[in-house]
Amino acid sequence: MPLRPAVSILPDANAVARRLAARVADALRANPSLVLGLPTGRTPLLLYEELVRLAKDGTAGFAAATTFNLDEFIGIPATHPGSYRSFMQRHLFDHVNIDPSRINFLDGSAPDAEAEGCRYEKAIEKAGGIDLLILGIGTNGHVGFNEPSRGLAARTHRVTLKAETRRSNAALFGGDPDAVPAEALSMGMGTIFDARSVVLVATGERKAPCVEQLVSGPITTELPASFLQLHANVEIMLDKAAAQKL
Ligand code: GLP
DSSP states (O other), rough: OSSOEEEESSHHHHHHHHHHHHHHOOOOOOOOOEEEOOSSSSTTHHHHHHHHHHTTTTSSSOOOOEEEESSSESSSSSTTSSSSSHHHHHEEEGGGGGOGGEEOOTTTTTTTTHHHHHHHHHHHHHOOSSSSEEEEEOSSBBBBOOOOOSSOOOEEEEEOOOOOHHHHHHHGGTTTTSSOOEEEOOOOOHHHHHHHHHEEEEOOOOOOOHHHHHHHHHOOOTSSSGGGGGGSEEEEEEETTTTOOO
């Protein structure tokens, strides 16, 4: 078993998106009922653009696929333009042949966050688990909304967002960090770990410090992504800028 996660370094963010989209398309061809775990953020935008292109030209087929998004804000309805659900509709789901009944999302307006977390865990289990989970990474090393802290939650749970995370999500709320919900629901580290394969994607020099720690640093709850070093099937996909400290 490798001592460090596999790292791929591509020339730029477009090349990363093309490589990852091709990997998703291949996985869908090998298993049309693939269960995908999907992230939001600026990083996967190019990936979704490329997947839409591959879906339109018939290279990627989503008809029998199932998706589970990693996280969602608490306190706003799915229809809110700032919700991650709206983000996914805008950038992927509205443009590919996915069956809406196979799109799974955490409900940020559920009255009982704990019950909602349990419902999501059961839904993932019922779908047979996540085959391929794509992750971004926050500049503070968060994955999903698992923020750096003294302890990490194993399963889907409620989180209080750090100020820097609210700032980096402000674009979805008219640029105002105070308008970003203070809490969210997120898959836990155990949920992430249970995925059969994981690809973490990071692009741009802003991500270079956390990528360096993720690949070469100690495993610590202060950098939740560092736990991926222990996953048996993980690939870290980077552009040159994000890899500049390796
Ligand atoms: C949000 C999401 C994360 C994502 C992170 C990075 O906080 N909850 O899943 O990885 O943003 O975002 P970006 O790709 O915009 O840097």
